[in-house]
Amino acid sequence: MLALSNFNKVEAMNVSFLPSFLPSLIPSLRSPPYPIMTGIRVSVVFLLLTCLTWRAVAWSNKEGDDYVKEACNVTHYQDLCIHSLSPFSNSAKRDPQKWARAAVSVTVGEAKMVTQYLTNQKKDRFLRGNKERLMALSDCIECFQDSLDNLHKSLGELRSLNSSTFDGQMENVETWMSAALTGEDTCLDGFNGCKGKEVKYLCNEVLNVTYLTSNALALVDKLASVGAVAFTGP
Structure with a gap:
């Protein structure tokens, strides 16, 4: 009874959304219900729909992979770029503004975590009694805090781009990003x-x-x- 009840619900569904070729592959769902055959028909429908969904998802993922690979071609660390920015593929597509903003946003998040990690290391035992390392770590934290400030300013500017002031804003962002990178490199000098x-x-x-x-x-x-x-707007 449960199987027939469920089938009746399926039978009552509007199946107009199915691809045009399905009616030629399976008998009408509205034909007289024979328990065994109707079960087979329903199974076939679900299998076909599952295959179609899987192919659509696979195509979408491949398209997204192509977008991020294309965007990351200009970077020095392409594998890391693809790994860190792949979640943005289907939204950024071929928009350089969205890719730049996504990359800076990801970097801000990672820089925050590392700054906190460095701050916590001041309490770690490997620094106890080692004034040289402690001084190097203090300098590194200061560099990272400055770097994080520059990254935040860059992200804010990218979020407020205006077509009439675009060139000047991008000069600011490039200056801040370069300063952030210099600060991060300087962090390691004392180790x-x-x-x-x-x-x-x-x-x-x-x-x-x-x-x-x-x-x-x-x-x-x-x-x-x-x-x-x-420029595509904020």
């Missing part, structure tokens, strides 16, 4: 080649942000080179 297990981990965290910043700067430069014609 003497990042020797030691704990210091190597710290350096890797910092380096990851420098790579993201470098990629973001490349996408900002791409937007600036295209000019105001790429």
Whole structure:
């Protein structure tokens, strides 16, 4: 009874949304219900719809992959670029403004986490009694805080672009992004080649942000080179 009840619900559905070729593949859902055959028909419908949905999703994902790969061609660390920006593929598509803003936004988020990580390291035992490392870490934190400030200013400017002031705004963003990258590079200067297990981990965290910043700067430069014609509004 439950199976027949469920089938009756299916039978009452409007099936006009099905692709035009389905009626030729399966008998009418409105024919007299025979328990075994109707179950087969319903199964066939669901299988076909599942296949169609899977193909649509696969095509959409491939298209998204193409967009992010194309956008990341201008970056120095393309694998990282693709990994970090792939969630934006279907929304950014071929819009250089959206790609630049997405890249800076991702970098801001990562820089925040690393700044907090560096601050927490002041309490770590590997710094106790090592004034040189402690001083290097304090300098690194200061560099990252300045870098984060420049990243925030860059993101704010990208979010408020105006076609009439586009060139001047992009010059500001490029200046701030370059300063952010310089600050992150300077952070590592006091760690003497990042020797030691704990210091190597710290350096890797910092380096990851420098790579993201470098990629973001490349996408900002791409937007600036295209000019105001790429402006699509806030």
